[in-house]
Amino acid sequence: MIAIITGDIVNSEQYPASNWMPLLKKVLQKNGKQPEFWDIYRGDEFQLKSTPDKALExxxxxxxxxxxxxNLDVRLAIGLGDESYAGGRITEANGSAYKRSGRMFExxxxxxxxxxxxxxHQQxxxxxxxxxxxxxxxxxxxxxxxANTVSYTLQHPEISQQEMAMEFKVQQSAISQRQTRARTHLVLELIEYYQQTIKQIVP
Structure with a gap:
């Protein structure tokens, strides 16, 4: 079983691609090589292959x-399932994961x-x-x-608030307030619940 994430950038026309493309690529590149594991196409659309447990995170x-x-945001559809055809390019691959992701994206x-x-699984x-x-x-x-606080927290799961404060050059209390405002603890709980739940269907 694999996970396919299909996405596009919302309001991408407000900025040149050079503003957001390097940030997006940095995340995508952690997951494997282009174009087998990820690709960007039609300007601001992209697709990414992942393991099911990591997909939501x-x-x-x-x-x-x-x-x-x-003013930027992103639309993301996750499809879990199989891969019946690989083909070397993610945009040419097929299987239930791709179809579910595509339908959900629409x-x-x-x-x-x-x-x-x-x-x-409906329920x-x-x-x-x-x-x-x-x-x-x-x-x-x-x-x-x-958003920056959440992305940094997810990218550095072991980091302490004190270490994060030093990185951001603010007081530790400021990091605590930022994480609270962003509901970081709820994000982490949601990811953990998702990971525990899909263990029921991942072989």
């Missing part, structure tokens, strides 16, 4: 990284949502998507500072 990291630029556009998933999809929808109530409203 990766999607939220991408969202946080892009939202660290004012549904997101219609429903004006920014993140959802499909794993092929699990309903539960996880409800939790994601509730989390989007604050994730969609992250300020650039909140």
């Amino acid at each position: 990766l999607a939220i990291e991408i969202k946080a990284v892009i939202k660290s630029i004012k 549904a997101l556009k219609e429903e004006k949502r920014t993140l959802a998933l499909a794993c092929g 699990m999809d309903q539960t996880l998507n409800l939790m994601i929808k509730l989390a989007l109530n604050f994730m969609d409203d992250w300020s650039t500072v909140s």
Whole structure:
């Protein structure tokens, strides 16, 4: 079983690609080589292959990284399933993971949502998507500072608030306040719940 994340940049026309492309590529490149494991196409659309357990965390990291630029956001659809054809390029590959991700991506556009998933298990999809929808109530409203705080926290899971304060050149109390405003603890709890839940379907 694999996970496919299909996404695009919301409001990309407001900035030159040089503003957001390097940030996006930095996240995508951690997951493997282009174009087998990820690719960017049609200007601001992209696709990424991941392991199921990492998919939601990766999607939220991408969202946080892009939202660290004012007025930008990202739309992301996660599909879990198999890969029946690889072909060397992710955009030419096929399988249930790709189809679920593609269908969910089209549904997101219609429903004006920014993140959802499909794993092929109706009750699990309903539960996880409800939790994601509730989390989007604050994730969609992250300020650039909140988004930057979340992305840095996800990229450095072992870092302490004191070490983070030194990196950001602020007081530790400021980091604590930023993480609280961004609801970082809820993000981490959502990721953990997702990882525990999909263990039921991942062989």
